[in-house]
Amino acid sequence: MSNKYQCDRCGEKAVYSRRYSGQRFCSGHFREYVERKVEETIKSSKLVKRGSRIGVALSGGKDSLTVLYILKGLAEDLDLTIHAISVDEGIEDYREEGLKAAEELCLELNVPWHVVSFKDAFDKTLDDMKQRGERGPCTYCGVFRRRLLNKKANELELDLLVTGHNLDDEVQSILMNYLRGDVERLARLGRGLRNEGLVRRLKPLREIPEREIALYAVLSDFDVSFDECPYALEGFRTKVRDFVNDLEQDHPGIKFSILRGYERMLPSLDVGSATIRECNSCGESTPNETCKVCSLLSDLDQSLK
């Protein structure tokens, strides 16, 4: 077997080539590249200090498993305390697989694992909500998941919440907000502006393409399933995702251009300032009279009548 597909650095068999730069990596150097990129992103955020208490939102998919694994690798040097938090929306089959993978990795890495469930918190699973509610399932899922993660993070007195959002996720969000004309959200996306009571977020994988995370997960032997959420196809995000991937195929590197262009645009985006109040139902911070969680919950209850 010829060795004509070689790693640029060591001559071992290459498993990955990056189209827009022509670089080739063997398994070892590829993983090293990803780990160093994650470390750089963390350092440049300036959010992680010695002794930081960090929560990792762990869905059990390839991204969150990867970010937990790499973060844990940095934990000793930086004296970090790491907790994993999984949200169980109650999506039949799909979520069970993720939780299994999450539990397994936490055991292996000796990371405390916390599970919070829709059923316990709201008395309904996402499957229930999808049946009873008028909004798409992704709407309920995103809003409620964020609330549950934040609550748990506050309970555990964490300084930061790490999520596995990758370059593809970021680019999709940028485009979705732009296409919808939601300039405010576009501005908030980049600045990580947070209301009081919301734990600061960090996305260490945000400059790494999704495909590279998938490769990292495969090469690291994570017991990860590549199934899609059964509700994913219904979302606007999927359309945008397919569009961006089509572009990238013919114009390699365009995902990065979108991210970089957005970052340069950010200082010019006027966020405006919303007065933060307390939700008239639950007391959590919100720019509105009633917070999003409570307004969605009341919609759901009403549609039962």
Next chain:
Amino acid sequence: MEIIVKNRKEKKVNIEDSSSIDDLLKKLGINRETVLTSRNGVISLEEEVLEEGDIVEIIPAISGG
């Protein structure tokens, strides 16, 4: 030449000699951004040239995180 493609199920695919995995993906209408590929059990580069009887597995790379 004939190769075997595993993508949820297994099927035999006829493809021109000296085709690369990239050519195969184009023929199957699969966007290379959305998959990883292995050739005879080993993760491969898309530019690798295939040989008769190769087994190519197509692994979805996009999924919930």
